[in-house]
Amino acid sequence: GAGVSQSPSNKVTEKGKDVELRCDPISGHTALYWYRQSLGQGLEFLIYFQGNSAPDKSGLPSDRFSAERTGGSVSTLTIQRTQQEDSAVYLCASSSASGTSGRDTQYFGPGTRLTVL
Amino acid sequence: GNSVTQMEGPVTLSEEAFLTINCTYTATGYPSLFWYVQYPGEGLQLLLKATKADDKGSNKGFEATYRKETTSFHLEKGSVQVSDSAVYFCALKSGGSYIPTFGRGTSLIVHP
Numbered sequence: 342g343a344g345v346s347q348s349p350s351n352k353v354t355e356k357g358k359d360v361e362l363r364c365d366p367i368s369g370h371t372a373l374y375w376y377r378q379s380l381g382q383g384l385e386f387l388i389y390f391q392g393n394s395a396p397d398k399s400g401l402p403s404d405r406f407s408a409e410r411t412g413g414s415v416s417t418l419t420i421q422r423t424q425q426e427d428s429a430v431y432l433c434a435s436s437s438a439s440g441t442s443g444r445d446t447q448y449f450g451p452g453t454r455l456t457v458l
Numbered sequence: 459g460n461s462v463t464q465m466e467g468p469v470t471l472s473e474e475a476f477l478t479i480n481c482t483y484t485a486t487g488y489p490s491l492f493w494y495v496q497y498p499g500e501g502l503q504l505l506l507k508a509t510k511a512d513d514k515g516s517n518k519g520f521e522a523t524y525r526k527e528t529t530s531f532h533l534e535k536g537s538v539q540v541s542d543s544a545v546y547f548c549a550l551k552s553g554g555s556y557i558p559t560f561g562r563g564t565s566l567i568v569h570p
Contacts, residue, residue: 449501
């Protein structure tokens with residue numbers, strides 16, 4: 342079946358502009374994660390959605406970052422007034438279960454490479 | 459809190475050489491352990507996992523054994539190929555927590 346998809350694959354924007362990144366999880370997956378991967382760094386957790394529950398936003402680095410998930414499926418990560426330090430690869434992952442089992446496997450999308458000039 | 463420490467890269471090998479990428483962890487309880495691989499321009503893919511002590515995960519010639527006594531999950535492959543060039547991430551996930559902990563990744567470069 343189809344995996345996790347993300348769009349756009351690349352986004353170049355000017356400092357101060359807003360951007361929207363989209364994630365389509367695997368059908369039926371209730372858990373959805375956003376991560377940020379900066380050059381040479383590991384994965385930085387941003388936000389977690391589980392079903393209709395309130396999202397865990399504890400990883401969002403500033404109030405310029407927000408995310409929503411409509412209908413328990415597609416998610417959009419929005420970055421307002423982008424800064425150069427926002428340049429990174431933004432990865433989305435989904436999981437079939439609640440995510441609280443240690444055995445749960447995450448399936449990652451290919452990522453969106455964001456460049457802020 | 460939980461943490462994962464991986465050896466720093468890049469690791470540079472010739473084709474058919476033996477590979478070891480070290481990974482140690484700190485965690486509460488009994489976490490599951492994972493290795494993910496990220497090929498250039500792609501997202502992370504699960505390579506293998508182990509969910510309890512002494513389990514061995516294996517896939518595509520790669521192996522890793524969950525060693526609770528040394529809190530380690532080292533990745534090994536007997537004979538690497540050029541196509542194995544990628545970044546490898548060790549990760550753990552504790553039961554009851556929905557946020558996994560990732561290492562910083564180790565870049566592997568295999569020369570013909």
